[in-house]
Amino acid sequence: MRILLKPAISREMGIVLLEPGKHLMSLFASGRVLVEMEPANMAHLPSGEVPPAHQPLIADPALAPFFSNEKVIAAAGGVDGVEYWLRGMRAGCQWPHSDYHHSEMVTLRYPPAAVRLCWSCDNQLREQSLDQLSAIASKNAAEYVIRAARGFLHFRDDHELTLPELCWWAFCRDVLSAVPGDMARKALQLPALIAPDVMRESDIVPSVPTTSILAKHASAPGVTELLDARFEPVREKPVVSLIVDPVAPKTLFRLPKRSRWENPKFLEWVKTQPCECCGNPADDPHHLIGWGQGGTGTKAHDAFTIPLCRQHHDELHGNAGVAAFERKYGTQPELIIKLLDRAFALGVLA
Incomplete structure (x- = not known):
């Protein structure tokens, strides 16, 4: 901030x-x-x-199919992530065509993502199918994808994302196939295709799709090594398989020795989530302290973690103490439950 x-x-x-x-x-x-x-x-x-930088890519009609693509939204965090982001906004109801707005806000899922509405407008629009709602939901999806790409590439809010940077994010998140041809041509600085009204079949010249050219550039020698070194944990499919064993061997012991559940892949995913306090990109997965967990020389299970930005992580461990932090932002178990609910809803934990 x-x-x-x-x-x-x-x-x-x-x-x-x-x-x-x-x-x-x-x-x-x-x-x-x-x-x-x-x-x-x-x-x-x-x-x-200071408000975030204006992002002109959001208003580019050539990018509209990319921002509304289901795979692209899923790569950015999914519709659940869009709703979580909308709930954390300080803005009011997004429906401008009403004379009255209730103070309580909710989110309404509407293709391709979701919109933020007050209770009054939600009751009126819940079963409606309107182009205006679709336009608001599309704009929300575009802003959320831009925000996710900017955070993934470690840019601050004042950075104006460029088209090549967005394509690089699409390559890293394995959604390059969703890039429209016009978007790829702009990123490669190729002239726009203008099809004549009448064309003879003999005038058709076979060519490689621009998305293939874009993928070839992104997969050039040296680039893939850089990708593997910096972004490989994010490119992996973010799913942690949990094995359920109701008759585990340790359950048969009278005083079993407890072991700590560790999963680096889950911690990597936690780092990609927004901070639970301010919604900015998280820097650290904070492990639960107190509440009967942790202790000298040990930590809580990796499942009991909270995504926090560096500022709020320092605040939690600061002089004010954990109690002051929990009074301000909610208890640690409450924040962990929110994260686990999102992880199971998105299929991260399966």
Whole structure:
């Protein structure tokens, strides 16, 4: 998170005062913050949290089939992920054609993804089939895919994602086959195809599909080695098979020696999820502490983890303590249940 504030300078005392507001105070919880001059492109912004960069790819009609593709949405986190992201937004109801909006918000699944509605609009639109709803859901899907790609490539919110970067994400997530031909031609800087109204069969020139050219470039020597070194854990199918054994050998012992469940693949998936506190890309899988778990020289099971960004992970382990963190964001078991529910719903745990 980044915020833009106007300072109050006390030159006699040699101090600078900032007033971020209660909802932005968490930015200062880590102890130190970076201060820099206001860039020219932010001069028009009001004081407060810096909004994410404008993403022109969302409005490109050539990319609409890609953003609404079921496999692409699944690679970004699935419709469940879209709903989770919409529930964490501070914005209100997304249906603009109503004079009254309830204060409580819900999500309504609508192809290709979902929309955020208030209770009143949800009751009116639940069984409706409207082009306006489809347009809102498509825009939500596009924003969610862009957000997932930006987080996967470790870009901040102020980064404007480019078409080659989006294609690279599609290659890494194994959804390059969903890239439309027009999108591939733009990424390769090839001229657009203009088909004449009348064409003789003898004038047809066979050519390789642009998506194949794109895949060939992405699979060039040296690129695949880089991919294997940096992104191979993400490219693997994110499914952890759980073996259920109701008569496990240890259940037959009176005092069995407990063993810790470890699964690096599950932890890698947890790192790809949004932070449970702020929704930004997570940096760490926090293992449950307290609640009868963990202890000196050991950790809780890998299943009892919470995706947290570095800022909120430091806040949990900070001077305020776990109790203050749980009062602010919810108890650790509650956050773990949310994660496990999403993991089972998406087929990550199967």
